Amino acid sequence: MIPGGGRRALVALLAVAAVAVSGCNDKGGANGDPAKDTGAGSVSGLPVTHFESGLKPGAPSPDLNVRNADGGEDDKLATAAIADVxxxxxxxxxxxxxxxxxxxxxLLSYDAQTDTEETGCGSVKKLVNAFYCPVDDSVAWDRGVLLPMLRQRFGPMxxxxxxxxxxxxAVQYRLGDKAGVSKSTPTVVKEQQADCFAGGYFRWVAEDKSKFYRVSTSEGLNQVMASMFLIRDQAGTSAADKGAHGTAFDRTYAFQAGFEKGPKECAGMTAENVKARLTERPFDKGDKGKGDAKFTAQAVELLKKSLDEAFQRAGATAPEITDGGSCQTTPxxxxxxxxxxxxxxxxxxxxLAQPIDREAEMKGQDPGGMGDFxxxxxxxxxxxxxxxxxxxxxxxxxxxxxxTACLVGAWAAFTNRPGDLRLSAGDLDEAIADLLQPESLVSADVNGKRPDSGFDRVEALRRGYLEGSSVCSKAYA
Ligand SMILES: [Zn+2]
Known part of the structure; x- marks a missing residue:
């Protein structure tokens, strides 16, 4: 966030008052539309499950040829993943x-630290990555750095x-026109489709249709989405950049869209229809390197002012914010x-407000804080x-x-304009990362209890951000 940015245009938000009306609670997706099912007892129409996610006991061994494989843990996981997908x-x-x-x-497995294998797209030397190469229709992965780092931090999924x-x-390449993809398609659209296709696949796994893998709809999917945060773009990248992959906010949107609506929805993502919702943006002029505000008494004052303004029409007495204070129920x-x-x-x-140290984060070390937002x-x-x-x-x-998560999203959208405290590049990703932490408060009730499904938590924040506060009372009545 950026403190001090000129005068705020006072736009009243909020219809929180509607929260007071106790509506019916549509928990089971009884209307048959999984996309509308926001009840806390399910994940897009599937039950909330808890078990260890990963290879199924007794999973078959995949009948695939992988060039240069060493047969270690990461090759096993990656090869089974390809067979399954x-x-x-x-x-x-x-x-x-x-x-x-x-x-x-x-298929090619390599170690980015030592190997110099070639694909149709060139040498893999020092390439900490996984990729599809359309030239020779191949998929390659780095078993030396990338996969073990992800697995150790977020688990096998x-x-x-x-x-x-x-x-x-690879599917995009096969679909061609049917996915609306051509040479001029912006990278971010292709990335959104690929994330969405991955979401569709994960629903199939969550529905227990996979022979190889199983994923719980709580911790399992939380980890999948948290790992997408790690491979997000740097804050301040513009969605129009040639290599833009999308922010974690945008990527989890695409993943969830695929999970909820399936591959046809993904193939229908175009430059036109993703543009309206993409949040990725460059730093505002003069903000570069300043995206993180220090968490000081003065910043808390600005925060309080921003919240008071955002919620002024709600018809409730604004809470005071005090250091120390009268209760410590959820520190x-x-x-x-x-x-x-x-x-x-x-x-x-x-x-907590310390900036994320990306280098440490990529090495699997403690990234310091999670950012001011x-x-x-x-x-x-x-x-x-x-x-x-x-x-x-x-x-x-x-x-x-x-x-609560939904209202935080609505407030974040409210700050997305010139004002005393305004949203800067990377802020929404910090909120998503926080939400996916097991001890995050953003989606917690007054006692610190939160829904197990990070899928639901992220969706709630996003709906508040994209649709405004009135949806919060309706969807989570
Ligand atoms: Zn990609």
Whole structure:
């Protein structure tokens, strides 16, 4: 976030008042439209499950030839992922596009530290990556650095999502016109489609249709989405950049769209229809390198002012924010219903607000903090609970948590304009990263309890951001 940016145009937001009306709670997706199912008891129409995600016990050994493989853990995971994704597309291509599926022509495993193998796209020397090469219709992965780093940090399914994404490019290549892809298609559209295809595949796995893998809809999918955050673009990249892959916010959107609606939806993503919702943007003039504000008393004052303005029409008394404060139920930020205050721990939040050290992060080391917006969102979430209580809404259940995340999203959109505190490049990604942490407050109720599904949490924040606050009371009544 950027503190101090000129005068805010006062645009009143918020229809939180509607939260007070207790509506019916559509939990089971009974209307048959998984996209509309936002109940806390399911993930896009599937039950919330808890088990260890990864290769199924007794999974078959894939019948695939992988050049230069060493047969280690990461090759095992990657090869099974390709076999599995191919099985998925062998079903989906005929069913959705009336087209027979052709497996890719070759697979390559390499170690980016030492190997110099070639694909049709050149040497893999020092290439910490996984990729699809259309020239020789091959998929290659770095088993030396990239895959072990992902696996150790996010578990085995992070390897699978990388390969599912790369295979999505192979599918794109096969679909051609049917996916609207040509030489002039911007990279970010191809990336959105590939993330979306990966989401479609993961639904199939979550529905237990895979012979190789299983994924729980709580911790399993949370880790898959968190690993997409790691391979996001640097803050400040423009969505129009040739190599732009999209922010974590945009990428999780595409993944979830595929999960909810399937591969036809993905193939329908075009430059025109993704443009409106893409959040990726360059730093504003003069902001470069300044995206992170320090978490100081002055910053908290600006935050309070921003929240007061955003929620002024809600019809609730604005909570005060105090260091220390009257309750410490959910440190480092707590909402105290007794005296309508948000109690914060300045030191802890200042630590959380430290910028993410990308280099350390890529090496699998402690990235320091999670960025200023992560800290601001945690405080904003506790403030939003005060507003909800003020209008008579519940604050101690799963829907209250999702409503809170949604309101934080709506507030983030409110700050996305010149004002005392405004959203800067990378901020939304910090909120997403925070949301996917097991102990994040952004989607927690007053007691610190949050829905198990990060899928739901991310969706709630995004809906508030894209659709505004009125959707929060309706969707999470
Ligand atoms: Zn890609």
């Amino acid at each position: 191919q099985a998925y597309w062998a079903e989906m291509l005929p069913a959705n596009f009336g087209q027979q599926f052709e497996p890719v022509k070759s 992070s390897v699978v999502v990388v390969l599912a994404h790369e295979f999505g490019h 480092p930020a707590s909402y105290c219903p007794g005296d309508n205050t948000v109690s914060i721990d300045m030191a802890k939040l200042a630590q 992560a800290a601001f969102s945690e405080v904003a979430s506790r403030y939003a609970l005060g507003i909800q209580k003020g209008v008579g809404a519940s604050i101690d259940n799963a829907n209250a948590g999702l409503r």
